[in-house]
Amino acid sequence: MEREITLPVAQDLVRELRVGDVLYLTGRFFTARDEAHHLMLERKAKGEEIPFDPSQMALFHCGPVVKEEGTGRPREISPPGAIPWGWRVIAAGPTTSARMEMFEDRFLSAFGVKIIIGKGGMGERTQRALEAHGAVYTHYTGGAGALAAKAIEQVEDVFWLDELGMPEAVWIFRVKSFGPLLVTMDSTGGSLYTELAKTIAKNMVKIRERMKD
Amino acid sequence: MIDRQLKDALMQAVKQAATILPSDVVDALKRAEAKERSDLAKGQLSAILKNCEIARTGALPICQDTGIQTFFVEAGMSSPYLAKLRVIGAFIAEATAEATVAIPLRPNTVDPFTGKNPGDNLGRFMPYINWELVDGDEIMITLLPKGGGSENMSALMMLTPGVGMEGLKEAVVDHVVACGGKPCPPTIVGLGIGGGADIALKLAKRALLRDVGSRHPEPVVASLEGEILELLNMSGLGPMGIGGVTTALAVHVEYAFRHPAALPLGIVLQCWADRRAKVRITADGRVEVI
Structure with a gap:
């Protein structure tokens, strides 16, 4: 089933999503890779404030290429006729989600994220956390960075850029109809990866027979 | 003269590799798209091909992971330009740093101890150059930017x-x-x-x-x-x-x-984004980007 979803998303709606559904998202994403997961969890544990509200956005496993453009400085009004200062997204496809497996269950619990966007799928711990917190994991074509950038309308903010560098920093994107995103892990325990693993296991038996020929 | 050409050619090669998928890879992806039976699988390949077209026409990086810039230099032992090997290493580093800003590439080199990213794709042993002496009178430099x-x-x-x-x-x-x-x-x-x-x-x-x-x-x-x-x-x-x-x-x-x-x-x-580009220095001093 294809759905246009506007973020923030209602809990009931996420609970209805099933493996195989295709989503197009409008609203805000925040990017977070290994370092950002680690940093945000650490800040949260120390009781420090996170400068944005992750629960209102989708979590994008992504380390984008962004370019600083225009004149002026951040949050300053640029001179008349000049291109205002800002970041432009050049390429922003998903990174391998498996690296975040060690953080994701705690991350979902700490920040109330409902939709994860990544590639390659995630493991058992995340699957259980999706069920516990009513969230889904969605897949976007890996490497399709130029295509993904087209659906990103604006870079609204960036956090921890100096500490983490461009790929690992947290970028806030405003997106319009970002997709197609395929739900591959849902909140009822459904997983495309688990189902596919069964098919692959059967095929591996045939492959081993063929190898002996 | 050849120094200038060489530097420009290396810049061009870095850009070409990041933005234009070689035709042998595109052709293989098209054959795969035709062969897939399920809509899901076909859809992935269609998105990939569409992405490559956007990147090629817009001179944009194909993937946000523009990789670690890895160069393979095969120097023909009869090349009259063997003495250029001394500057090729420096040019490769300069072209990488300049292309990082110009294209732009994602800054992808990180100090393993401090986690600091210098922002220019340079660093100890980066970009990595694999030097090799071979038969022949040409010098071939192959760039293989490879994602993490x-x-x-x-x-x-x-x-x-x-x-x-x-x-x-x-x-x-x-x-x-x-x-x-x-x-x-x-x-x-x-x-x-x-x-x-x-x-x-x-x-x-x-x-x-x-x-x-x-x-x-x-x-x-x-x-x-x-x-x-x-x-x-x-x-x-x-x-x-x-x-x-x-x-x-x-x-x-x-x-x-x-x-x-x-x-x-x-x-x-x-990965499917098998990005490559070559720079050839011929015996008669031509510098070509392939």
């Missing part, structure tokens, strides 16, 4: 020689299938057989420099490539690891003789 997702799926196996080629095939299939969607399939599978631990991995990476679909000149090796490709595509893993008939676009094998007690197997996977 596929590089993370590299493996070295010191197999027991007794397992033979059957055991080797099994090891490759098991490994590639276990990688799932992580290396961004359909992949190009580079295999290095024999030599030693370092040699096997080096050969595996060098195997990725070949055009997709090219076969090893030795029939026995070529037939092994074809056979492993067929076995991999029987797995059903498919594009992006979400199911389908194209798990790999090609298998490239390079080999060296081995120690009697050892059967080293190096596996290096390249």
